[in-house]
Amino acid sequence: MEKLMSIVVVLGVVAGVLLQCTAAETVHVVGDSTGWTIPQGGAQAYQTWAASKQFLVGDILTFNFTTNTHDVLKVPKESYDACTTANPIGSTITTGPANVTLDAAGNHYYICTFGSHCQSGQKLAITVSGSPGATPPTTAPPTTNTPPTTPAPKSSTPADCTPTPAPSPKADSPNTPGSTPPPDSSSSGVFANFFFSLLSIAMAFLF
Secondary structure: HHHHHHHHHHHHHHHHHHHHHHHEEEEEEHHHHHHHOOEEEEEHHHHHHOOOOOOEOOEEEEEEEEEOOEOEEEEHHHHHOOOOOOOOOOOOOOOEEEEEOOOOOOEEEEEEEOOOOOOOOOEEEEEEEEEHHHHOOOOOOOOOOOOOOOOOOOOHHHHHHHOOOOOOOOOOOOOOOOOOOOOOOOOOHHHHHHHHHHHHHHHHHHO
16 A cells, blocks of 8 residues: 555656646747748748747747758847847857747747848747746837936845746757757647656556
């Protein structure tokens, strides 16, 4: 009986950890089957794709493209709108397919720097939330002639000192050429298979 209880407790802990990992990471293949290319419908194609997804901190974007035909560069909104490489955020990823981990909430902008690819619609804008169901941050319109204000003193009470989670390791480095990108789904299937394998082993010990 003690052996059975030990196995149940271990399986419960493993299941909890797996569920947390599953909820924290979803792999999104940009453009799904279209991949990262000049879309036939122009920029609207990627806007429509992004509108159908929920992006959370820790999720991964997979840009599926052939090396030497496209690339990926993260840029600020101004550069995204103008299709320029001014003020890049990080380095250009030139080897495809490439995985990029979403490490912060807010708006993220990506473009292809090849020729006029960006002007032809090969650019992506997404909004990343900090947690499921959270309202994404919005940017307020700039104000003019606002006098400077004195910041309020920061409280040192424990309630105001909530630790911020450490960012996930960057996955800006691309996969090796020719590797197959992960499917456009969460890792829940893998974790579920792993969990059921553990359950099968435990049942084999009992009977």
